[in-house]
Amino acid sequence: MTNKILASVLCSGALSLTACGGGSSDSTNNQTKNDSKEKLDYNKSETIDIINEPVVNLSNQSENLLLNIAVLADGAYARATAIDSKLPCISGTATVNTDNSVTLNNCKLMADNTGTTISVSGNIQSNTAKSGTSTKSELTLTNMNIDTADESISVNGKLKYTYTIISDNLTQSLFESNQATYKFIDKTNNNSIYQYTLNNYALTSNFNASTGNIEDIAKGQLSGEIRGKVFSVNFNSNFKFSTESDFYALKPSAAKVEIVDLYNQQNTISITQTIGGQALVSAYANAKLVQGYPKTVDWNEL
Numbered sequence: 001m002t003n004k005i006l007a008s009v010l011c012s013g014a015l016s017l018t019a020c021g022g023g024s025s026d027s028t029n030n031q032t033k034n035d036s037k038e039k040l041d042y043n044k045s046e047t048i049d050i051i052n053e054p055v056v057n058l059s060n061q062s063e064n065l066l067l068n069i070a071v072l073a074d075g076a077y078a079r080a081t082a083i084d085s086k087l088p089c090i091s092g093t094a095t096v097n098t099d100n101s102v103t104l105n106n107c108k109l110m111a112d113n114t115g116t117t118i119s120v121s122g123n124i125q126s127n128t129a130k131s132g133t134s135t136k137s138e139l140t141l142t143n144m145n146i147d148t149a150d151e152s153i154s155v156n157g158k159l160k161y162t163y164t165i166i167s168d169n170l171t172q173s174l175f176e177s178n179q180a181t182y183k184f185i186d187k188t189n190n191n192s193i194y195q196y197t198l199n200n201y202a203l204t205s206n207f208n209a210s211t212g213n214i215e216d217i218a219k220g221q222l223s224g225e226i227r228g229k230v231f232s233v234n235f236n237s238n239f240k241f242s243t244e245s246d247f248y249a250l251k252p253s254a255a256k257v258e259i260v261d262l263y264n265q266q267n268t269i270s271i272t273q274t275i276g277g278q279a280l281v282s283a284y285a286n287a288k289l290v291q292g293y294p295k296t297v298d299w300n301e302l
Helices: 004-010 027-034 045-058 065-081 244-248
Strands: 093-096 102-110 117-131 134-147 151-165 170-186 192-208 214-226 229-241 254-261 268-273 279-285 295-297
Touching: 045 192, 045 214, 045 229, 045 254, 045 268, 045 279, 065 093, 065 102, 065 117, 065 134, 065 151, 065 170, 229 244
Parallel strands: none
Antiparallel strands: 093 102, 102 117, 117 134, 134 151, 151 170, 170 192, 192 214, 214 229, 229 254, 254 268, 268 279, 279 295
16 A cells, blocks of 8 residues: 555645644454454565554654645635635535535645645534644544545544644644544555554654754554455554654654554564664564564655
8 A cells, every 4th residue: 555645645735725744432342343354464574564554654744644634624624614715626615514514525626736636525523722832623524535546545533633832942743533444545556445443543743943853652553454354453653853854754863663463462563763764674473573574674665
């Protein structure tokens, strides 16, 4: 799976939406529903790759697909509900409902300089509150679907974003979701479908304006189904970036990702930073090192 194109389009300033930067948990029920399905085999390198990609994507803000979708949805909502607003739909509609939610129906947007168009449909409810030095936004996305020529993703769930000014030089962003489901379709690969459920997710990002340093700390539970096989993992991660350019290029100065299989805690994956700036991936199946590991890869390959 790759979401590079979709993430880049969502984060494009050309969309003129906004700058990139609840609910109860049902994780036990979701895991129970998957218990009867075939599990991914941790002895296979393909399994390690399938799990690593969405976990690494969720572990930092750089091209974080779910965060970019929240940015897009919040910006679209703000545009549609503004008094003098006109949502930049090439075609399609944006309707403000009586409950102040916004329904998009095949709203087509174009990203300048790329010629790429996206079509957005679904319902968005947004609430923003300010308290002292913090601003908190809560989004509820219902059947939100985003399409490009090559990729498609649909999302349901509540996403929370809190931005706090801690001092003159230090700010903190907190992105959370108690539960969200999303389905990714790769149209370039026989319409391959990747389905995910994310529970108890939190991504904290600290930015020091005086040094340019960024630290991203994430945790959560991710369950997925790919080609009829399932996985469910807990993950914890910490990424440090020396500069904003390194952050956007996904070149951490230090990094650690720990992944544990919820079906068998002897199945684990560890990703750390190497001296050469690449990622060192170690994988264990039933507490035994998987053949071909540890191995070194470029962070962007993950």
